[in-house]
Every structure is written in C-alpha cells, then in structure tokens.
Amino acid sequence: MKRSTFLTSLLAFALVTACDKKSDSSSAGNSSDGKKLTIALLPKSKGNQYFATVEKGARAAAAELGVELIYDGPTNTDPAKQNEIVEGWVNYGVNVIAAACENREGISGALKAAQEKGIKIVTYDSDTTPDARSFFVNQATAQGIGETLMDTAAKLCGEEGEFAIITATLTAANMTEWRKNIEARLAAKYPKMKLVTTKPCDDQKDKAQAEATNILNAYPNLKCIMAICSPAVPGAAEAVKQAGKAGVVKVLGLGLPSENRQYVKDGVTQAVILWKVEDLGYLTIQAAVAAAKGTLKTGDKTFTSGKLGAMEIQDTDIILGKPFVFTKENIDQFQF
Amino acid sequence: MNTFLKRLLARPEAILFFVLVAEIVFFSVAGRNFNTSDNVANIVRHSAEIGMLALVMMPIILTGGIDLSVGSLLGLCAVIFGVFTHEWKMAMPLAAALTLGVGAMAGGVNAALITVLRLPPLIVTLGTFSLFRGLAEAITKGTMTYRDFSPEFIALGRERWMGLPLQGWLFILIAIGIAVLVHRTTFGRAFRAIGFSPEGSRYAGLPVQRRIAFTYVLAGIVAALAAIVFTARLRQARADAGTGYELQAITAVVLGGTSIFGGVGTVGGTLLGIASVAVLTTGLKLIPAIALAGIGSELGSLLTGALLILALAGGTLAKSLAVRRSRRQSHAAPKPTITT
Numbered sequence: 305m306k307r308s309t310f311l312t313s314l315l316a317f318a319l320v321t322a323c324d325k326k327s328d329s330s331s332a333g334n335s336s337d338g339k340k341l342t343i344a345l346l347p348k349s350k351g352n353q354y355f356a357t358v359e360k361g362a363r364a365a366a367a368e369l370g371v372e373l374i375y376d377g378p379t380n381t382d383p384a385k386q387n388e389i390v391e392g393w394v395n396y397g398v399n400v401i402a403a404a405c406e407n408r409e410g411i412s413g414a415l416k417a418a419q420e421k422g423i424k425i426v427t428y429d430s431d432t433t434p435d436a437r438s439f440f441v442n443q444a445t446a447q448g449i450g451e452t453l454m455d456t457a458a459k460l461c462g463e464e465g466e467f468a469i470i471t472a473t474l475t476a477a478n479m480t481e482w483r484k485n486i487e488a489r490l491a492a493k494y495p496k497m498k499l500v501t502t503k504p505c506d507d508q509k510d511k512a513q514a515e516a517t518n519i520l521n522a523y524p525n526l527k528c529i530m531a532i533c534s535p536a537v538p539g540a541a542e543a544v545k546q547a548g549k550a551g552v553v554k555v556l557g558l559g560l561p562s563e564n565r566q567y568v569k570d571g572v573t574q575a576v577i578l579w580k581v582e583d584l585g586y587l588t589i590q591a592a593v594a595a596a597k598g599t600l601k602t603g604d605k606t607f608t609s610g611k612l613g614a615m616e617i618q619d620t621d622i623i624l625g626k627p628f629v630f631t632k633e634n635i636d637q638f639q640f
Numbered sequence: 641m642n643t644f645l646k647r648l649l650a651r652p653e654a655i656l657f658f659v660l661v662a663e664i665v666f667f668s669v670a671g672r673n674f675n676t677s678d679n680v681a682n683i684v685r686h687s688a689e690i691g692m693l694a695l696v697m698m699p700i701i702l703t704g705g706i707d708l709s710v711g712s713l714l715g716l717c718a719v720i721f722g723v724f725t726h727e728w729k730m731a732m733p734l735a736a737a738l739t740l741g742v743g744a745m746a747g748g749v750n751a752a753l754i755t756v757l758r759l760p761p762l763i764v765t766l767g768t769f770s771l772f773r774g775l776a777e778a779i780t781k782g783t784m785t786y787r788d789f790s791p792e793f794i795a796l797g798r799e800r801w802m803g804l805p806l807q808g809w810l811f812i813l814i815a816i817g818i819a820v821l822v823h824r825t826t827f828g829r830a831f832r833a834i835g836f837s838p839e840g841s842r843y844a845g846l847p848v849q850r851r852i853a854f855t856y857v858l859a860g861i862v863a864a865l866a867a868i869v870f871t872a873r874l875r876q877a878r879a880d881a882g883t884g885y886e887l888q889a890i891t892a893v894v895l896g897g898t899s900i901f902g903g904v905g906t907v908g909g910t911l912l913g914i915a916s917v918a919v920l921t922t923g924l925k926l927i928p929a930i931a932l933a934g935i936g937s938e939l940g941s942l943l944t945g946a947l948l949i950l951a952l953a954g955g956t957l958a959k960s961l962a963v964r965r966s967r968r969q970s971h972a973a974p975k976p977t978i979t980t
Contacts, residue, residue: 376934392925409787410876
C-alpha cells in the first residue's frame, strides 16, 4: 500500500515529463508576426509606493504603444523571488523584461538565460551586470543630483551665506559621489556660499533631527540645511520647526514628496528633489518596446521616447534627465 | 480491482493524487508553455529546496514533533558556507562538507534540547528559529552578501543532467533514501510507532529519545544541503535565505496526509504534497489572464491555503460520515436489550 502511493507520485511526475514538448520560444523576440508585444516589468517590491508610481507611468506608455504589460514582483524585497519571477516569464514567453534589480549579480544568471532565449533585457532604477542587459534606464546621474541640489540651495539662500549637509553615512558610495558634485558646483558657481559642516545620520530620521538641532545651535547664522538621504529631510524639517526657525533656516533635500508633504505645505521645507518616478516607468517601457522592435540599438546617442522627447544615451545608459524639484506649488500633483 | 480501487480511494493521499492530475491537465490546457521541459525544470528548481526540507520534516512530524528552525538554519548554513569559501578561502568540496557538519551540529542542538532536557519541540525550534537567523544576521551584520562563486559551483544551480536540473536528482536521491528509511527499515519504522504512542514504544523497548534525536540531526544536515543548493541557484549567500521555508515544508507534509499529531503518514504522500503545491504555484503564473494581472504569487498562496484546509476538512468529514453511517447501521440492527 505504501509502495502504491510512492509509485503513483512517480507516475504523476512521469506524466508531466511524458507530455513534454519543445518550448514555444518562437514568440519571444519576434515582433513582426503581428502578435502584440508582451513586456514584463519587475519592481524590487510590488507594494512600495515608489514602484507603484513607476507602474503608473509604465501603463501609460504601454497603452500608447499598444503592448501588453505584466507588472509583478516580490511583495517584500526578496532577491530569490525576483529570480523565480523572471524564470517564470521566460517560460511564459514574454518579449522584453524590464527589471529593477535587488541583487546585481544574483539576477544576472536568470537574465542571461532569458537573453539566450531571445528575450530583450532592459534594467531601470537599479542595474544588473552590463553583460546581462541591453540598456539601463538611469533615473539620475550623480552629477545631475549634485548640481540640482546645489543650485536649488543657492536659489533659496540668495546665493550667499552658510549651509550644512546631513548625509546617511560618510562612506556610502553614492552619497560620496553626490557630495563631490555638490562641492564642485559650489566651488565653480557660488563663491559667497560656505559649507560649514557635513554630518551623518545613519539613514535614521531621529538621528537626523538630533544632528540638525546641534547644527542649528552651533551655527546661528546658518541659512540652509541640505539633507541628501531621504529620512534626513523630514528629520531636519522637524528640528527646524521645533527650534522655531521655520522659513528662517531653509530645508531642502533628496526624498519622496509623500514623506515631506506636510512640511512643504507648512513652509518648513522649501524643496524636495527627486526624479519624476512616473516618467521613469514611462521611459522604461518606451525603451523596452524600442529595443524589441530594433529601433533602439547599442551605439545610439539619443532616444526619442514619446511625450518625453529626446533622451541622452551615455554608453548603454539612457538618462532620464535632470532631477525634478518639488515645491509647495506642485507637490500635490504627485502621490508617491 | 474493485477492492484495490476502493482501498486506494480510502487513502487520504488518493484525493491529492487526483488533485495533482487535475492540476496538470488544467494547466496544460489553460497555461502557456506548461508542458515544456523548461517549465518542468523551473518547477523542480523552484521547489527543490523546500521539497528537501519537507522530506526531512516528514519523519519529525511522524514522531509527533515539529521543526520550525529549518528555514533559519538554511539561512545560517548559506552564510557559513559563504564565510568558508570567501573569507577562509576553502576549496568548494571542503566548504560544503564542513557546512553539512554545521547543519548536523545545529540539528544536534535541537535534538539535545528536545530529547535530553525533554522540552517541547515547538518551543525549542521556535527558539532556534530566531537563534539561527539571528546568528546569520550577526555574521553578516545584516548587510554583507557573499557573491562571485565559481562557475563550476553555480552550475549546480543551473545545469541539467538528462533533462532534469541537478538539484532534481539530488532531491530524488533524498526522497528514495527517506522512503526506504521510513517504510523499509526497522530503524525508521520506529518513527511511526513513537508518534502513535511514545509510551507504548518505550515499553516495547524502542530507544525513543535516540530515534527522535536522529530525525532532528538529519533535518539539520539536509537543511545545510538545501542551503548549498539555494546558494548555487541564486549565486549569493545572504542572511535572509530560506525565510518562511519551514512553513511551506510543513504545509507540503501535512497536505500529503501526515498527521500533525504523529503516527500517521507516508513519504509518497509528502511527495504528492510537494508536487501539488509546486505545480499549482508555478502553473498559475502561466495562465495569461493571471500573468497579465501580475497576481500569480498571491493567488498561489491563497489556493495553497485553500487546498490545505479543504484536504484536511474533507478527510475529517469523510471519516465522520463513515463513522455515522456505521453507527446508523448498527442502530438499525435489532437490539433487544436496550432499557434505560
């Protein structure tokens, strides 16, 4: 009796393998057979408001171009789930996979396997290894972020006076790169402004608030606090508000509009800087479809993408353009 | 033939077998590229590690125990394997062997607490569930990820032999080993006896505690093996590897007809449990409407849960109906001596 169940399970397994036929891979990478293209969009995590906004832009592009869009990803950031979803899509026979990669090296194997089946790979937001994709849709370069932050700060301060920076850690690679660009812009364009201190907050809002309070006490002539990691923006704003210096000491930083909406409306925070996340989704799908149709090729210098117009391509990076400045006037138009 | 069919249908696993066949037929018709060797390979790759954990969970549950720590142990072993290969620069086979040793030791910790101190398995493994994961996070400080494994090692996660992914062969070997152990050896038959009646087993002269200890050590070793397979498949070792796998393994075992109270269950049933969950979750993602809506994973867990509850409720209902019918029959028979 026990043997019978063991055998039946083997039988079931044999049944799956027996009706094996070759994968229908002809649909992949073939856009000229009149079938609708299917584009699969992979977020780092599905529930994140940031990626939900990416999806919104992607849906708009998909509707414009008449392609089918699959949006699926792990519920929480989970590299194992990302791989499984990609492998499932390869089987399903999508034409393009556009991925925001949680694990740069880990997902490259699955993406390369997809490429071998003729599926085009585009990455966005976070790249994989360059050999595992055709293009990376880059939401912002370090130079773009650094310059926009410095220019906005200068505008808020009337191009003169003291300002301070709050960063996540003094060693984080991306933030070091941003700071370098901020300081370069400062030296080149704003001789009357002075960076008095740079403090780390370990990516914690509470610590950012404490650091900002210390800075406010130490530098009474301070005109502006620049927060370059997202928890530090509301942290610095809270410190300025509690010190009763709202509007006197300006606050700006890199973060999500949704996390800063109230401070911006109350006039504590003057500017929140980020790329237009919806446009990132839109551009990603535009690039994905163009790559599948062959109108976007390696070596191209620009890429014309629907309503966004011509986008610069650096090597294999499609650049979304300069970051966007969210202010009291426009912040209510953005939900992420 | 008629009695054979009846006997087959009377087994709880029989229903599951038909569920599995129904799934396969349904997804072959409604899904895209379901009946392809690539998809079979996908199913095997995505469920090999959980399947291995389920196979060693089965003897534990059969003895009336439970092991909640296998998923965390998978994460710990993955990290330790990464330390061996990357920081101590060990050769791959040595690192793998030592990792299996670590798995055995961790299983030994569970076994000692359960059999020497006589603490309840649920509490012990709930403790080591956090302990092992915490250790893995401490070693990596929560951020470190081991990458850049050698191509030969990564091949274990990707390559196929005779059409089946390598981890599939490993799974089959373990399945045969566990099936023989549980059903064909006197050593392994003790598991069922212990689960059925621990006291009775002791009076019958079975070394109850030693047999129970063995099941937890075995689970530790196989969890370490699953960690190595997981690392090869994802090309990285991180502290969060295998999160939630223990519950998926328990689901497969219980769905496969093993009683959570011990004493009842077959390895064949566990295999059916593993297969029906794996086919269901993979197949759903290949149905165009579900794929386009991007709800494959959510629907997968929803239907797995429904399947588990239906299978358990169905089994219990069938049993109580049978009891009632037999009671009615005995009531119908003339009973002259009823006076109360």
